[in-house]
Amino acid sequence: MGTFRIEGGHQLHGEITPQGAKNEALQILCAVLLSAEKITVHNIPDIIDVNKLIALLEDLGVKIQKKGKGSYTFKADDVNLDYLQSDQFKQDGRGLRGSIMLVGPLLARFGKGYIPKPGGDKIGRRRLDTHFEGFIKLGAKFRYNREEYFYGVEAEKLKGTYMLLDEASVTGTANIVMAAVLAEGTTTIYNAACEPYLQQLCKMLNRMGAKISGIGSNLLTIEGVDTLGGTEHTMLPDMIEIGSWIGLAAMTRSELTIKNVSWNDLGQIPTVFRKLGITVEQRGDDIFIPKHEKGYQIQNFIDGSILTIADAPWPGLTPDLLSIILVISTQARGEVLIHQKMFESRLFFVDKLIDMGAKIILCDPHRATVIGHDFKSTLKATTMVSPDIRAGVSLLIAALSAKGTSTIQNIEQIDRGYENIDERLRAIGAHIVRV
16 A cells, blocks of 8 residues: 655645546547547546556457557457456456446447446445436346346347436436447437536547537437547546646645646636635636735625535536545635535545644535634644545645645555656655655
């Protein structure tokens, strides 16, 4: 188990460039199974979850060539479907949440898709019902082996239909879209997710020959086609990483420039940080965060009531940033209620922040009230364990702002979502070593 040792209390300075988007990568890489032709993808992040998926594709028989940093070509012209029934696949697929999105492309192109119950973050229950209900509506037969926790769907030919999703699931929408593009007839998906990463997937599929309309809305219409071709695709920067660096700059009262952020795809993120009193300045396609020497003050609502920040489906705030927002609120001037609606275990890491001296009231598994210190009292260094990707980075930000030397264990969780994070932080002046 790896460990970070962090000496906090140092101001950072310089430029940092966000990696390619993790959540987009997991969708895009699964989509390469939809075509027998070559697909080139750029700006792929070098992180554990993505590398696991690339290895899975290789085991499936996809021909993969690395062309340069973050650039790969994929050719799925000789897929080994027997691998899907192997013990090795049942083991490998279980360790990766994003492996569920292999099912849609496999079902669409080969008539069958299997997956073991996926793992991933320990942040609460993530239902798979939306995925499989969508496949069943397209005409697939569903089976589930309870003893091995093994899911399967099979169909001779998928047929387009109308469906109203029970939740605007990003991965569920992506999976159903990838199945529907090769279905017979027209599929209409209402209450579809419309995140930028899902839009990216739909645009890529259209370049491959799919016919998807309504991209960017919650009503997608897909006219099925017989085959898809090759294409070239460049992934967006990771908006969660961008939010992490905004929070890091504010918490350490540092001057940072975040490069090439794709402003038009950030949605509510700059607005939410500004509500916390943080200066987020647009300079071309970069974000400039000045030193907050006098701190930052949380805005109240117009009627004077306490600010509430909650997650919501796009264009609302992504739930992945609430852990970051909670941490930086601990040094704000004022109070805020953080409402994490989606996952019932994601706020449990606040115990570690309370140990560091933060003033947080965990109201219930979904809500926490934070009373900011306004930098009058710094957080204290401590030893922590990273429970999931986003909480791990939040604790890392807390440690970089705290006085003394902190230790974070189980950093493999952080490595699952952040590329070479210790090297990149050292480049802007952080005192962090990997043990």
